[in-house]
Amino acid sequence: MTEEQHMASIVQRTLKTCIPYVGTGLHSGCRIGMLVRPSEVNTGVRFLRNDVPTGRGVIPALWHQVVDTRLGTIIGNEFGISVSTVEHLMAALHGCGIDNAVVELDGPEVPILDGSAEPFVAMIERAGIIDQEAKRWAMLVEETVEVRLDDKVVRLEPCPITRITAEIDFPDTAVGTQRLSTVMTEPVFKRDLARARTFGFADQIEDLYERELALGGSPQNAILIDGDVVVNEEGLRFHDEFVRHKILDIIGDLSLAGVPVIGHFYGYKPGHALNQALLRKFISNEHAWSYVMLDEYENAPGLRRLSDALATTATRVKKAWSRLRVVA
Ligand SMILES: [Zn+2]
Numbered sequence: 001m002t003e004e005q006h007m008a009s010i011v012q013r014t015l016k017t018c019i020p021y022v023g024t025g026l027h028s029g030c031r032i033g034m035l036v037r038p039s040e041v042n043t044g045v046r047f048l049r050n051d052v053p054t055g056r057g058v059i060p061a062l063w064h065q066v067v068d069t070r071l072g073t074i075i076g077n078e079f080g081i082s083v084s085t086v087e088h089l090m091a092a093l094h095g096c097g098i099d100n101a102v103v104e105l106d107g108p109e110v111p112i113l114d115g116s117a118e119p120f121v122a123m124i125e126r127a128g129i130i131d132q133e134a135k136r137w138a139m140l141v142e143e144t145v146e147v148r149l150d151d152k153v154v155r156l157e158p159c160p161i162t163r164i165t166a167e168i169d170f171p172d173t174a175v176g177t178q179r180l181s182t183v184m185t186e187p188v189f190k191r192d193l194a195r196a197r198t199f200g201f202a203d204q205i206e207d208l209y210e211r212e213l214a215l216g217g218s219p220q221n222a223i224l225i226d227g228d229v230v231v232n233e234e235g236l237r238f239h240d241e242f243v244r245h246k247i248l249d250i251i252g253d254l255s256l257a258g259v260p261v262i263g264h265f266y267g268y269k270p271g272h273a274l275n276q277a278l279l280r281k282f283i284s285n286e287h288a289w290s291y292v293m294l295d296e297y298e299n300a301p302g303l304r305r306l307s308d309a310l311a312t313t314a315t316r317v318k319k320a321w322s323r324l325r326v327v328a
Contacts, residue, residue, distance in 0.1 A: 008185070008260065010295040012099040012136050014038040016128030023111025026085055026198075026222075027071065029215030032107035036089075036127070039100040041134035044258050045093055047075065047083045051106045056081055061090060061103075063256040063279045069272040071213055073253055084109040087252030087272065088198075092120030094255035095189035098129065099136060115197035115221040116237075117248055121190055136294045141263025143289075145282045152269040154278045156288075159264035166246045166267045173201070174225045178243035184251065193251070195237050196244035199223040202231065246270055254279060262292070 019036040039046070049057035056079040059065055067076035068084075076082035083103075089110045093101060095117065103110070113119040146155040165181035182188055200214065200222050208214040223241065224231040238244055246267070253275035254261050267274070282288050 025109030091252035
């Protein structure tokens with residue numbers, strides 16, 4: 001079986017056991033306790049701040065909960081409670097095919113770990129994954145949607161499999177110009193993307209510290225770049241680790257659709273703000289997508305193209321969105 005043919009689960013999945021962890025927040029520098037728990041079908045991923053009054057701490061991991069994207073993706077609720085840096089954990093859950101989970105935190109940020117998604121993936125694998133008795137849905141891209149800002153472009157376009165292409169350009173630095181296009185399946189995610197770490201530039205550190213950001217940042221949880229030099233003694237995990245991390249961020253950001261998105265994401269200089277703007281524009285445009293049940297999609301005769309049968313199915317289930325989400 002080739003990587004393109006790897007079949008995603010057609011039923012929803014959750015964790016078999018809980019994941020307890022204590023780590024440091026990248027921006028707050030605080031120690032934060034985390035407990036990721038299994039959750040029932042059709043509930044998606046929800047964050048729960050257990051350090052705030054009961055009933056105020058729930059934040060569904062969905063696009064319309066995004067409140068800030070300047071330094072990572074921050075989601076919040078109507079009580080002003082928020083959780084920062086959700087993208088790497090979200091990428092790990094999504095990349096491992098987890099649909100439903102509760103992420104309990106006793107602080108305002110997901111621990112940064114090593115700046116990649118790999119430790120989360122290892123924890124998920126240790127906890128185990130179980131199938132649930134509900135079919136899995138996906139959003140199928142039907143029409144191209146694009147967002148541009150200056151010379152940056154992000155776009156979702158129809159494609160029968162999930163593919164992500166990213167290009168970045170940081171001239172005169174160790175990053176330089178990098179481009180990668182990859183299918184997004186569980187094996188590809190674990191092997192090629194999960195280990196890629198976040199990165200930052202030495203000349204921006206002072207400014208971040210002054211704004212009381214990146215207080216927990218260190219070479220243990222980010223690649224530090226000083227001009228054309230990688231400061232970290234251990235060097236890079238991939239020669240193009242930077243663009244791989246950008247794709248990891250895209251996976252985390254797109255996971256806020258609430259279900260897998262089947263299509264091609266293209267990004268030239270992508271970032272959290274643009275990724276979330278695209279997701280918002282995409283979901284707001286009801287012609288741009290349709291819902292499909294994955295078992296019908298996988299069994300459709302035109303698996304490699306957007307067949308008429310599929311489009312019919314998609315139209316039929318399109319309005320299921322509002323019923324699908326059970327928001328606590
Ligand atoms: Zn990141």
